[in-house]
Amino acid sequence: MSEPTDLVTPPADVTVAEGTKRGTATAKIPSRVQTAIARRMAEVRATVPTWTASVDADVEELTVGLPGGVQFVDAVVRATGLALRRHERVNGAWRDGKLESWTQANVALAVDLDGESIVLPTIQDAGGQSLAGIAARRAELQQKAREGALRAPDSAGPTFALIDGGPDGPDRFDAIMPPGVGAALAVGAPRRRPWVIGDSIQPRHVVTLTLTADHRAIYPSHGGAFLRSLAGLLEDPRDVLDA
CATH class of the missing domain: 3.30.559.10 (Chloramphenicol acetyltransferase-like domain)
Known part of the structure; x- marks a missing residue:
């Protein structure tokens, strides 16, 4: 069974022109700094009460x-x-x-x-x-x-x-x-x-x-x-x- 179009993750840095329930989607590759921040914040949330x-x-x-x-x-x-x-x-x-x-x-x-x-x-x-x-x-x-x-x-x-x-x-x-x-x-x-x-x-x-x-x-x-x-x-x- 094919996956619904609005659940497919587009390739990074690519604008998806096809119509979806959420309109046109743009995905962007985060910088290394953004990735590091996201990882550290997730670790804090997961490990610190x-x-x-x-x-x-x-x-x-x-x-x-x-x-x-x-x-x-x-x-x-x-x-x-x-x-x-x-x-x-x-x-x-x-x-x-x-x-x-x-x-x-x-x-x-x-x-x-x-x-x-x-x-x-x-x-x-x-x-x-x-x-x-x-x-x-x-x-x-x-x-x-x-x-x-x-x-x-x-x-x-x-x-x-x-x-x-x-x-x-x-x-x-x-x-x-x-x-x-x-x-x-x-x-x-x-x-x-x-x-x-x-x-x-x-x-x-x-x-x-x-x-x-x-x-x-x-x-x-x-x-x-x-x-x-x-x-x-x-x-x-x-x-x-x-x-």
């Missing part, structure tokens, strides 16, 4: 207080580094049947290269750098990523991953952890939402932070405390904006 949790944070004061040349994601990276210093368990991973944690928070920041691939350069010691220093390093790494100039030291030693959806991204999404870390944070787009302040409801910029964690190394009690600390740093951003 994860859980997710979200909190909302009022970032109105932070958004109006950002100095020139600094983006919202830079402040989130610094706040993440500061929070990881307080919650060492989240700044760790399950490795070879052991719990490892680190004192220095190195945040791997996902860079989407026009939807063709994703790279994860690392901002070293995010909790110990100034906000201006983080902004400068983030801009440098993003430029190198777009130019294909990243080198191994640029992505070395991550202890945590951060995936920023950007100002035009979704309000909330879940991240898949890259290999080698125990947790990843997905940062939704800040949106104006109703927010309770005292006995009144006011429009404020609010961001949803979603943590994905390896349950073998990080329990919800650890991750929940980390998320609350992070939200607190973003809502009262004096420690984030100082230094």
